[in-house]
Amino acid sequence: MSEPLRLGIAGLGTVGTGVVKIVRQKANLLAARAGRPVVITAVSARTRDKDRGVRIGDYAWEDDPVKLAARDDVDVFVELMGGSDGPAKAATEAAIAAGKDVVTANKAMLAHHGQALAEAAEAAGRVIRFEAAVAGGIPVIKALTEGLAGNEIVRVMGVMNGTCNYILTRMQSAGLSYETVFEEASVLGYLEADPELDVGGIDAGHKLSLLSAIAFGAQVNFEGVELEGIGQITIEDIRAAADMGFRIKLLGVAQMGARGLEQRMSPCLVPADSPLGQLEGGTNMVVIEGDHVGQIVLRGAGAGEGPTASAVLGDVMDIARGIRPATFGRPAVELEPAKAAKGATPAPYYLRMTLQDKPGALAKIATVLGEAGVSIDRMRQYGHEDASAPVLIVTHKTQRRALDEALVAMGRLDVLVGAPVALRIETA
């Protein structure tokens, strides 16, 4: 049996602790599968003395993750600290400079610095692997990079923030308001310290930008992701969507077209009977469409100690077995800068608005839509008791640009109460 593969782990939160547990408990299984032992030699975390339910006294300790990353007895630097910059980035750079491979769960770091880090690693003949950064335990990076390598990728879609999907499905099943369920999620500890990372779509947008890079051979372009959070979704939207056979999901979509790379992370309506529509709670799902393979759907837990540690171990085991694909599926220096094509693909839209209850209000809205070239598929005006009337409109396929024009024009009409909500309808 060959030399052991030696890990240095920086970050001993939920995921780091999970990785330590698996390496300790599964030593024989991992060695049998890898053909060599996988061992931990050194660890680093913010606090040394803390009950983590796992023994770390056997490993060398470093206060400074940068020092850990450069240790002679470390082959693979496992970065589980998080944060797009700061110690995570410094230590990852130090690991590459010292000739180590890197396994990370850090989507923010890669969304912002993935291109530079991948170039540096590849110049040094090392790999950066990040299965745990996208969709938790689902081996989607591997499927896209390796399993589907014979396909031109047509589209990648995904529900990749379990907290948002929990909030949206819980609103629907319990009939509760966004605010109430947001509060519940907060109490349950489901939300990031900065909740905008979740409900603003930022975390899921990071993930989408990494999938796009692999799928389309483009440099990671997080700034090119159209981001829209779920904070404006009301229980009325969820009910109206359900009435029409849809569910509302925070959905990421990436596709390459003649005008460039389109990346959207926004609340969308999807058919209730589609795999995406049927996804409940904190589960993640990624849908990959390839020109030969057709549609592949991958589903599993998107977060948590076990699933995320499983993904980290998958990458570690690959390195132990000599499986070393380029970070984004082809050499980083060959990735094309991605031209962002915002709102390029037309789609039907769901519009919700409240109109002042005065004669001709609805006619004015319809006229404005027509003048912008947006045609109406269905319209509903709900019964109401006060002086304002809730109206729902489903449009035929339209360019987002045309719709935005219409929304601006509506604002000038003086018939709206509050701002209208426009949600894309994404069909499979």
Added chain:
Amino acid sequence: MSEPLRLGIAGLGTVGTGVVKIVRQKANLLAARAGRPVVITAVSARTRDKDRGVRIGDYAWEDDPVKLAARDDVDVFVELMGGSDGPAKAATEAAIAAGKDVVTANKAMLAHHGQALAEAAEAAGRVIRFEAAVAGGIPVIKALTEGLAGNEIVRVMGVMNGTCNYILTRMQSAGLSYETVFEEASVLGYLEADPELDVGGIDAGHKLSLLSAIAFGAQVNFEGVELEGIGQITIEDIRAAADMGFRIKLLGVAQMGARGLEQRMSPCLVPADSPLGQLEGGTNMVVIEGDHVGQIVLRGAGAGEGPTASAVLGDVMDIARGIRPATFGRPAVELEPAKAAKGATPAPYYLRMTLQDKPGALAKIATVLGEAGVSIDRMRQYGHEDASAPVLIVTHKTQRRALDEALVAMGRLDVLVGAPVALRIETA
């Protein structure tokens, strides 16, 4: 850029032709991803002159696949002929003897000879890859072997024969009999030349035995698969199952327990609202349960030119990139012989029978079940006009052995019309 990877393809049916098309049309994409060109140097098939919609005149021709496999200008032997023995096996052995890597879609060959072939290949330092042999375009072999390598696998389940799933879902949606839909499938060309391979569960059983080997570190043991086809399923079964919130699927299940390796390929009831229950038509689905990752669900096209060729190309691209895991995830000589534990895990069962319409018949059936230790959860007797009464019973969890005892005892009672049907209820 490195040396090209040279393929010799044996078998130019649907899948072989699909592979040739991709290699020709996607030369640049494949080279960019692999870091080296992927080319075809030689081909072999039963008939040389035949319009395949793709040009093969550029490649050397061999009448004999064994000669193709040993050619000096071939690095990877791509076996797409099929058949468990005969030319496919002879050529695969010749390829290994000549120091070639092998990519195959041949589940029958690997189910019967996988252990010997893997040992030979590994002794020669070569790999055998077979993503296309299981669940078409879904990269499930890769997910199980590599992505989930940090997990102890708890259970693998799958709907892996699209023809059977087409028949069962079409019966349900159109309210047609098994015989009618079987005939339809035959006319549509969905059935193998020997339809028992499909509807008898043999093809899907081959696939399950390959997944088991990887999941549980065991030698392939196709003989240990409990096989039961779908030929006995009636439209009444499908309706009754639906009434109770279930769907009937030809479901493969593999799990390792204290008594050994349990592998079943049989029609089962699954919850209608589960991912497996919602699977329609010819689509395949594999569910993998790992101790850390939880449940991962993979779904996609299980057959057809594009999806199967995509899987072949995934393996080819891995070899081009130097990704060379052991055939069954660990060295073949270390795989344990699998002790078959048939019917080890208890489950609830669905029973359908027809009773003679005479006093006490149902009581006698209930007594026999009770004496065998099988307790009844639900029972329905349907209205009837002739002298025989259809009866449905759902049992509580029971050992299959106890149920079989009860079925034998019922046969002696002289109250049954025809043989009862017993289907396992598999819950997630």
